Amino acid sequence: MVMEHDLSLDDLSQGLAQKAQRIRQHIVRMIGEAGSGHPGGSLSAADLVTSLFFQELRLDPAHPDWPARDRFILSKGHAAPVLYAALAERGFFPVEELLTLRKIGARLQGHPDCRKVPGVEMSTGSLGQGLSVANGLALAGRLDRSNYRVYVLLGDGECEEGQIWEAAMLAAHYGLDNLVALLDYNGLQIDGPIQEVLSPDPLADRWRAFGWAVQEIDGHDFKQIIPALNQARETKGQPSIIIARTVKGKGVSFMEHQVGWHGTAPNQEQVVQALAELEVVGDGR
Numbered sequence: 572m573v574m575e576h577d578l579s580l581d582d583l584s585q586g587l588a589q590k591a592q593r594i595r596q597h598i599v600r601m602i603g604e605a606g607s608g609h610p611g612g613s614l615s616a617a618d619l620v621t622s623l624f625f626q627e628l629r630l631d632p633a634h635p636d637w638p639a640r641d642r643f644i645l646s647k648g649h650a651a652p653v654l655y656a657a658l659a660e661r662g663f664f665p666v667e668e669l670l671t672l673r674k675i676g677a678r679l680q681g682h683p684d685c686r687k688v689p690g691v692e693m694s695t696g697s698l699g700q701g702l703s704v705a706n707g708l709a710l711a712g713r714l715d716r717s718n719y720r721v722y723v724l725l726g727d728g729e730c731e732e733g734q735i736w737e738a739a740m741l742a743a744h745y746g747l748d749n750l751v752a753l754l755d756y757n758g759l760q761i762d763g764p765i766q767e768v769l770s771p772d773p774l775a776d777r778w779r780a781f782g783w784a785v786q787e788i789d790g791h792d793f794k795q796i797i798p799a800l801n802q803a804r805e806t807k808g809q810p811s812i813i814i815a816r817t818v819k820g821k822g823v824s825f826m827e828h829q830v831g832w833h834g835t836a837p838n839q840e841q842v843v844q845a846l847a848e849l850e851v852v853g854d855g856r
Contacts (some may be wrong), residue, residue: 585792587718591621595822597656605673611832613653615757615817622796624657632662635689646701647726648682663690694800712740728760730771741809743782751803752812757819757828779818
């Protein structure tokens with residue numbers, strides 16, 4: 572953990588909401604500067620990633636390879652901007668470097684590269700693979716008798732991949748209670764609504780059937796996210812998944828619920844409008 576435990580949930584939620592807005596501002600700026608990228612799914616996951624990096628994960632930015640660190644895998648690798656923004660805000664590299672996203676010679680590529688970027692545990696981009704690697708990390712931690720925990724962020728469209736369900740079976744088979752999956756359930760993927768492309772619903776029932784402890788929450792409400800992470804940490808004997816209902820493009824009015832903003836960069840006028848909207852911080856939601 573990286574924040575004080577004696578804070579009330581209200582105070583904690585307010586602080587995290589402010590941090591999430593800053594991360595969303597980074598996302599908009601860096602994608603606008605790059606002229607390419609994936610704003611929709613980065614914005615929808617911002618509150619989940621903020622909760623992890625500024626409350627849940629045990630990390631040391633000065634020593635990214637600290638053996639006792641918790642591990643985080645961004646399985647939906649196209650949402651790299653939200654990961655980069657969180658890493659920069661936590662001090663893994665300078666915030667100014669965010670504006671090098673997708674530039675020639677820059678280490679902040681369109682998908683995360685674990686060989687170049689401190690704090691990135693896995694090079695991701697091909698969907699469906701992150702949970703399998705998370706299983707391996709969780710099993711390794713058990714064999715090493717280490718108490719680190721493993722967290723993986725999945726996309727809802729990603730759950731159409733068969734490898735996800737093979738990995739889900741394995742995690743339950745081995746009772747990997749040091750593993751937590753967070754599912755960014757924004758309802759849209761690059762080709763349209765997930766229910767129309769290849770519906771994985773009913774997601775909660777399917778994960779339960781595969782032997783996971785399941786929680787369903789509002790993925791933009793820190794008063795639900797933090798207790799859900801706490802409950803997952805206390806769950807024993809089975810892996811946990813937090814299915815978080817989110818809004819694609821959250822926080823930017825013209826991007827919200829719009830599939831076209833899955834992989835489209837805003838122009839400079841749109842960047843200005845988006846940043847103006849993101850200056851307003853709500854009540855922790």
